[in-house]
Amino acid sequence: MTRLSLTLTPVIIIGVAIILAILNLATPATSALHVSDFVVGLAGKYLCYALLALAVDLVWGFAGILTLGHAAFFALGGYCMGMYLTREIGARGVYANANLPDFMIFIGWKQLPWYWHGFAWFPFAMVMVLVVPAILAAVFGFLAFRSRVSGVYLSIITQALTYALLLAFFRNDMGFGGNNGMTDFKDIIGFPLNRSSTTTALMVISAIFTAAAFLFARWLVGSRYGQVLVAVRDAESRTRFLGYRPEYYKLVIWVVSAVIAGIGGALYVPQVGIINPGEFAPANSIEAVIWVAVGGRGTLSGAILGAVLVNFGKTVLTGALPGAWLYALGGLFILVTLFMPRGIMGTFGRRAGAETSLPTAHEKQGLAAIDGKAADLAEAGADIGDGEKTA
Amino acid sequence: MNAQPIGAVSGDLLYLNGVNKTFDGFKAINNLSLTLAKGEMRAVIGPNGAGKSTMMDIITGKTKPDTGQVIFSASTDLTKMDEPAIAKLGIGRKFQKPTTFENHTVWDNLLLALAGDRSPWFTLRARKQKSEAEKIDSLLETIRLTDHRHRRAANLSHGQKQWLEIGMLLAQDPELLLVDEPVAGMTDAETEQTAHLLRDINRTRSVVVVEHDMTFVRALGVKVTVLHEGSVLSEGSLDHVSADPKVIDVYLGR
Numbered sequence: 001m002t003r004l005s006l007t008l009t010p011v012i013i014i015g016v017a018i019i020l021a022i023l024n025l026a027t028p029a030t031s032a033l034h035v036s037d038f039v040v041g042l043a044g045k046y047l048c049y050a051l052l053a054l055a056v057d058l059v060w061g062f063a064g065i066l067t068l069g070h071a072a073f074f075a076l077g078g079y080c081m082g083m084y085l086t087r088e089i090g091a092r093g094v095y096a097n098a099n100l101p102d103f104m105i106f107i108g109w110k111q112l113p114w115y116w117h118g119f120a121w122f123p124f125a126m127v128m129v130l131v132v133p134a135i136l137a138a139v140f141g142f143l144a145f146r147s148r149v150s151g152v153y154l155s156i157i158t159q160a161l162t163y164a165l166l167l168a169f170f171r172n173d174m175g176f177g178g179n180n181g182m183t184d185f186k187d188i189i190g191f192p193l194n195r196s197s198t199t200t201a202l203m204v205i206s207a208i209f210t211a212a213a214f215l216f217a218r219w220l221v222g223s224r225y226g227q228v229l230v231a232v233r234d235a236e237s238r239t240r241f242l243g244y245r246p247e248y249y250k251l252v253i254w255v256v257s258a259v260i261a262g263i264g265g266a267l268y269v270p271q272v273g274i275i276n277p278g279e280f281a282p283a284n285s286i287e288a289v290i291w292v293a294v295g296g297r298g299t300l301s302g303a304i305l306g307a308v309l310v311n312f313g314k315t316v317l318t319g320a321l322p323g324a325w326l327y328a329l330g331g332l333f334i335l336v337t338l339f340m341p342r343g344i345m346g347t348f349g350r351r352a353g354a355e356t357s358l359p360t361a362h363e364k365q366g367l368a369a370i371d372g373k374a375a376d377l378a379e380a381g382a383d384i385g386d387g388e389k390t391a
Numbered sequence: 392m393n394a395q396p397i398g399a400v401s402g403d404l405l406y407l408n409g410v411n412k413t414f415d416g417f418k419a420i421n422n423l424s425l426t427l428a429k430g431e432m433r434a435v436i437g438p439n440g441a442g443k444s445t446m447m448d449i450i451t452g453k454t455k456p457d458t459g460q461v462i463f464s465a466s467t468d469l470t471k472m473d474e475p476a477i478a479k480l481g482i483g484r485k486f487q488k489p490t491t492f493e494n495h496t497v498w499d500n501l502l503l504a505l506a507g508d509r510s511p512w513f514t515l516r517a518r519k520q521k522s523e524a525e526k527i528d529s530l531l532e533t534i535r536l537t538d539h540r541h542r543r544a545a546n547l548s549h550g551q552k553q554w555l556e557i558g559m560l561l562a563q564d565p566e567l568l569l570v571d572e573p574v575a576g577m578t579d580a581e582t583e584q585t586a587h588l589l590r591d592i593n594r595t596r597s598v599v600v601v602e603h604d605m606t607f608v609r610a611l612g613v614k615v616t617v618l619h620e621g622s623v624l625s626e627g628s629l630d631h632v633s634a635d636p637k638v639i640d641v642y643l644g645r
Contacts, residue, residue, distance in 0.1 A: 220515075223514065223515055223516075223517070224502075224503075224514040224515075224517040225511055225514040225515040225517075227495060227499055227502075227503060227514075228503060228511075228514050230492070230494055230495065231492040231495065231503055234492055234493055234494055235490050235491075235492055235493075237453075237474075237490075238486075238490045238491075238492070239503075240473075240474035240475050240478070241451060241474055241478050241483070241484045242478055242503065242504055242509075242559070242563060243475045243478035243479045243509045243563070244475060244509045245475045245509065248510070248511050249511050252511045
């Protein structure tokens with residue numbers, strides 16, 4: 001957590017995004033320097049993952065809440081955006097009905113359900129991107145933190161939360177497209193999604209949001225609030241005897257984190273062109289935890305780095321050896337836990353003035369416990385993924 | 392709670408009456424009654440399992456008693472409140488095992504303990520203030536950690552951590568301090584200094600000290616309460632309780 005990383009991280013994120021944008025838009029496709037739409041799209045996707053990783057790092061790294069369900073907030077943000085994009089299709093759908101999305105006509109619905117109203121209007125949908133994850137996080141967090149649920153128990157409930165949402169969103173009568181979700185989007189506020197300028201713009205916007213979320217998170221953890229939060233992480237009951245209410249401190253960061261994850265999901269959907277219940281899969285949330293562990297828990301910049309590096313590895317490896325990815329991911333997590341418990345940024349990123357967040361014995365234990373669980377869950381996640389394909 | 396509870400006198404700071412607490416059939420506190428006057432310092436001794444820590448837990452709201460009264464300042468019923476509320480009321484607690492915020496510096500530990508608004512909304516906007524810095528400087532002086540103020544609490548020696556926690560207690564500006572084994576693991580010289588420090592603190596605040604170290608209790612020179620099996624066995628000066636045959640039987644005579 002050096003002062004250097006405070007300026008360097010946003011500069012690198014925005015800088016790389018702009019360079020990629022220029023190389024994509026200003027060079028001819030035949031040029032050796034040309035960056036394809038595919039690469040720009042990948043970069044944009046990684047940045048959305050980086051937002052999710054930042055969200056996870058805020059609660060895990062600074063409040064000690066090991067969330068195994070953060071993809072739920074990401075997916076909810078994504079669904080809000082998906083609903084807008086679906087309404088934006090209008091009469092260009094297969095059934096050419098301007099009032100009803102294709103999947104609703106397909107299951108015989110005559111009317112738009114009440115909760116879809118307003119989503120045709122972009123500003124409303126964007127507010128919902130923030131509000132929906134925030135409300136779920138606020139209710140869940142209030143109940144969990146007030147009851148003093150913590151540690152592995154809390155992790156398991158977060159996992160149950162995302163799993164319950166997965167099952168709910170699979171159902172057709174939820175009105176979100178069932179297991180197919182929503183896809184075949186045409187454009188976003190008038191810009192066609194298949195145009196390379198739109199792809200590039202979305203990637204740059206993702207970079208701006210990632211940099212902004214990073215700076216906001218840094219301000220948050222650098223404030224006295226952040227100091228109390230770390231105190232809660234390290235010695236929760238002590239803070240109570242000092243007169244602090246840890247449940248409120250956790251609730252604030254939990255809701256902020258959910259909103260950041262939701263923004264990540266909302267940016268993700270137009271770039272990948274689909275949102276379906278698979279995004280709620282428990283394995284997704286666990287992957288996000290692994291990104292943070294690899295990059296360096298409690299460093300923020302490490303979360304971004306971890307998300308980008310691990311996902312780059314995933315892109316390469318799933319291309320070359322599709323079956324090996326889950327094993328590689330599990331192995332990576334075990335290796336990081338054993339040999340680099342502070343992650344990349346935690347190990348290399350702090351030479352001078354190092355002072356924050358050494359993992360305590362208690363936290364290391366938690367990490368190891370999750371290690372064992374991750375293997376089971378990854379397997380379960382793979383099963384769910386398979387089910388989805390055959391369905 | 393407007394009506395004055397029976398037995399509590401307005402000069403009493405802390406009043407426990409007929410308190411009972413059972414854990415899984417084990418009577419940790421058994422009809423315990425104890426009164427602490429304003430400005431008093433009291434030493435509480437007793438063998439392991441006598442209920443000393445449970446008594447602290449009950450006073451600070453960590454544990455709710457099954458029956459009995461726990462009254463602070465003659466009018467506030469502590470059994471109805473939780474830990475943060477009781478802390479804000481002016482009761483500070485030091486744990487047996489020194490509990491500081493290991494990843495924070497000595498300075499920041501004191502800053503977080505400093506009396507003030509505890510809400511997230513306040514701490515989000517809090518700026519460094521001169522008045523705070525002055526208070527922390529003077530606390531550092533008192534607990535003799537001025538030279539260590541920029542060190543992480545994790546890197547302090549055991550004795551220094553004990554002192555830092557006492558400093559954090561003082562930063563809270565409490566009316567009553569509950570101090571659990573403050574000299575455990577300290578050298579003789581440190582023990583001596585701690586006794587001096589507590590006597591100093593006692594000039595303006597009430598103190599309850601739980602301690603095993605008899606030399607230390609003698610150095611404090613205050614009224615002693617002996618706990619045994621969850622209730623008061625004997626009370627009086629150290630010489631008085633030391634001579635009490637009941638006490639010799641269960642504790643000192645072993």
